[in-house]
Amino acid sequence: MGNPHSENRSEQKVFGKAPLGRRSGRQSRRAALKVMLVFGTRPELIKMLPIIREAGEREDVELITVMTSQHTDLVRSLAKEWAIPVDYDLEVMKHAQSLNDVISRVVGRIDRVLEEERPDVVLVQGDTSSAFGSALAAWQRQIPVGHVEAGLRTASIDSPFPEEANRRLISRIASFHFAPTLSNKNALLAEKVPAQGVFLTGNTVVDSIRHVMGQRRPSKPVASLISSLKGRRIIVLTTHRRESFGSVMCDRLKVLRRYVEERPDISLVFPVHPNPQVKNLARAELSGSDQIHLVEPLDYPDFLHVLAASWVILSDSGGIQEEAPSLGKPLLILRDETERPEAVSCGIARLVGQSAQRLQEELLELDCPKSWATKVGEVENPFGRGNSAARILDILQKRQTVARAVELAAAGTVQ
Ligand code: UDP
16 A cells, blocks of 8 residues: 555555655644545546645644545546645556446555544545545444535436446435535435535635636647637537447537538637547547647646637536636536536536537527627636635534544543
8 A cells, every 4th residue: 555654665565556746744643633535536636636735734634645546547647747745546447447346446445544544534525436435435434524525416316327326325424515506505405414514615626726727827738729729719628428428429529520610710629538439539530620629638727728718618527517617618518417507507508418419509509699608707606716625624623623622521521
């Protein structure tokens, strides 16, 4: 198990290579609050980053970071780029891994870290197998779980699969539920989650975007791509979800290519997800056009700068539904349903579904000079103000202070 701080060096071999980074000078001092924070994929790390930064600034908080490596390339490069101190890398990724493989490896491996570290609370984010497996392992050890981005729901437990089930199951066993919006909070209360554990905090992605856009310039290649497209209407496309694979994606890409090529002032930028189902179709349907830029997945700051330069975004991603309102950009959601209805109800996004015909109609509507897309800049961001990480840590620290006081009082009474 890759703990660079462990006395027992042989442990590092258990899960293979050493972790990406080291927390310089981390002592095994007992801070007032010991938080274990888990992430396994790029979007989880993007949303955990503000908590990692905020915890680093608080004297009374000791932070242990665990990367499950459910995905490897995207999350590891981001962790490296941001110099995230990774205390444990569980290295669960295997070729052709099944969901059950991932869950069983996460539970088994994080259990040993829990035993060694004994944190006061385990923070998981969102809806991945890493988040659910880690929450389950902590719960079995009776360690309180904090769920960042709690209360998102679709109508069906099967969709998106398996994420909807993961987040519902985490809600059953977590002690702290950090809901990004009021409707997320209400969804939890409607499921009879105890109200004293449910907190409205906003979404940490807003903190992340503010930090990144304020601190980071685009890399040279991306800056020159953006400047070469100056004055053009830029469409940014991302697609990677299972429901989009096969004929759904193929038909969408055909519609999109036709739409772009019929309008010489439009350019399409498509950071192509590494999944072969996406890569192969993107190459087959979109290559060979001067107006279409197929690029490798971009670093997060680069990606945000590309989004900020866009005219409209098309995506089946979950996280981008929060980023579009944070950047004031219109979004066509390439899904049948969304667990983030706020982006649609505030008027920044439209749900297109799987039909390529519907996509074509939506694209044509964007051409109207007074289309809905021209008004999105005036909309208030429904996902918060960028102070979510501080609120989450405030809540945990306050609870910890109260719990310690109760413990001390009880000990005093017994004596
Ligand atoms: N993203 C990125 N580079 C890219 C494409 C996406 O950094 O080239 C970011 C994006 O801003 C969002 C996250 O990755 O925060 C979304 O990840 P993904 O679409 O894989 O997952 P989802 O949001 O659907 O869970």
